[in-house]
Amino acid sequence: MLQPYASRPGDSRGRLHDEGGSAHRSCFQRDRDRIIHSSAFRRLKHKTQVFVEHEGDHFRTRLTHSIEVAQVARTIAGALGLNGELTEAVALAHDLGHTPFGHTGEDALAALMAPYGGFDHNAQAIRIVTRLECHYAEFDGLNLTWETLEGIAKHNGPVLPPLPMALAEYDAIHPLELETHASAEAQVAALSDDVAYNNHDLQDGLRAGLFTDAELAALPLVAPAYDEVDSRWPGLPVARRRNEALRRVFGMMVTDLIETSRARLAEVDPQSVVDVRHAGRPVIVFSDEMRARIDEIRAFLFTRMYRAPSVMRERERVTRVIEDLFPRFLDDPTLLPIEWRAGLREGDTAPAARARLVADYIAGMTDRFALQEHERQAG
Template identity: 55%
Template sequence: MAVAGAQPRVAWASFAEESRGRIHPESEGGGRSAFRRDADRIIHSSAFRRLAYKTQVFSYHEGDHYRTRLTHTLEVVQVARSLARALGLDEDLAEALALSHDLGHPPFAHAGERVLDVCMAAYGGFDHNAQSLRVVTRLENRYPLFDGLNLSWETHEGIVKHNGPLEGPLPHAIEVHAERQDLWLWSWASAEAQVAAISDDIAYDVHDLDDGLRAGLFDLDEFSGLPLVGDIIADIRRAFPAMDRARFTHEIGRRMITALIEDVVAETRRRATLAAPASADEVRRLNGALVGFSAALAEAERAIKAFLFPRMYRHPRVMQEMNAAGEVVRDLFHRYMEDTAALPEEWRASVANRTEAARARRIADFIAGQTDRYALAEHARLFDSVPELR
């Protein structure tokens, strides 16, 4: 099937005019919807700009052609808007959620997050999704009357629960925020939030294969047996037997994105027909996700992830670099905790006269906001030796 263009808004979409509003009430005039305003505020935030120098898989010094956390985010936005348009959902809300989904990531990708979580184990732990909420509700200080970006309820909800309902112990930032705002943590999120989540998976699957090929971690023939990917490779070879490698690789990614988007659209429409939700809140109250892959494509997507995990994310070259990067995060955290005078002046003032746990949380905020190159510069300033990331 071909995915059509913009569709009429479905009954189970989110409607900006029906938003549950903001923590601090504001006028929503000026020709922009509440959700468009949310997306724009995120784009203009300093946390969003810093994503340009945060690792996706390969550190920035590896080369200019690999994805950064920012370029990955923009690719997620593109997929999310395409899905939202085809399904008749609110594109601005889907974009806002795609833009914000990685704001809380610390430097050095998941290695930095793992180490920071260990460092914070005695103080409530660290979770990048929860940190994204903390960024937009507390850490971005741009307005005279409130901290944070004062985003809509629906955007806060989607940041917190785009992967599904939250059960069990809550991450620290979410637990604290829940005292101020009820985000229905027990329910599924809006269809737009679910679109943002599955768009993240699509972008990861397609572009990590591309970056892994570019880095020489594996070759085309090594994943030609994967479901979906193998069929696409065979089709391209039949149609363009003499195509050069660069174009061939790009064509694989293009066809994968198309196939995955078309599958999500068809499967989501099928589920919506069966469940017949009449509003966004009815989507929230369903027993499972409304947006998803078909069974066949879900199996193919799992196979792609199963291939990438050992061959890319746990490749010795990547692991060596990420282990060294983890040392940088660990060293910085302990140094700042032991000697707050090592912090920049504005951050030093923010930890004065705080409990140990509150001081640790502010230090985690500082480290999580650092780019890869800033963290390395801080390490070089504070220590005699810097771990080699090559």
């Protein structure tokens, strides 16, 4: 049973290009399916989450991360009486705009694009699903519903000026009410991202040997989980002990998010999805105590994982890859594949247009392709 403030397919604001309905799927199901079948979604398989894709088969990639976010989001949406199909679509699409090498690649490309309107992975995701995926006869992009596009654009909350160029371009032709909060479904997808990456980054950091179980167990949220496991199963092998502890941390985050959001929704008492957008504050939230515990985990991960010497050495190496590729393609667009060169109108030498085309091309690369292309260009 959907709550009054849930998003309903029948009330969707529709698509930029009208296609009519489907006999078998709701409009949000079709969005989800189009995202799963997109080229950009497949490429997430070989894009960095924290560790560059070739560093190990067991570490998360952007694809496995997106799948885990969608699983968490479906669970929470169901518990709160929200539309699971829209929630899943937004969750699966939220990282489509990521560059190779994760946030390191994004930082490098953003710096290079600063003179040309900047680069932001959330805005790039909008650009991908509205323009760069070119598989359909009648339109560019995936022609997703307004609600799914809104959720992708507002992944971090309302978007205030100055808008990223890629987002501003689309909003000018199909306004997404960027100044308001997103639907409750999109808010669930956003916080499910926090739940997923905090938990799986702890697992990946332990697997990589960047910190120990004892160091992790010193964190206030994690310590009770290890204590409970040790009390129930003393002498458990390391891998099982670790998994049992971290699945409890995962459960505590999800339970807190569901219970706190129920209380917030009861307090705000929205009677429609429009009320959610204009509530003036998020309706999907962690408790203050849980947010503080999550911030402690993030600070721990930042120091011990994201800024670990081995990770930093790799960050420096892959930053040079982006910094080398961008000016080469910008100075000589003939190095681009012919289908990409066709994106520039004949005689178009505007630096911003060329830079945006190069940024689109590089942002779409997988880790391995970027490394191979860099080696080829160097040769």
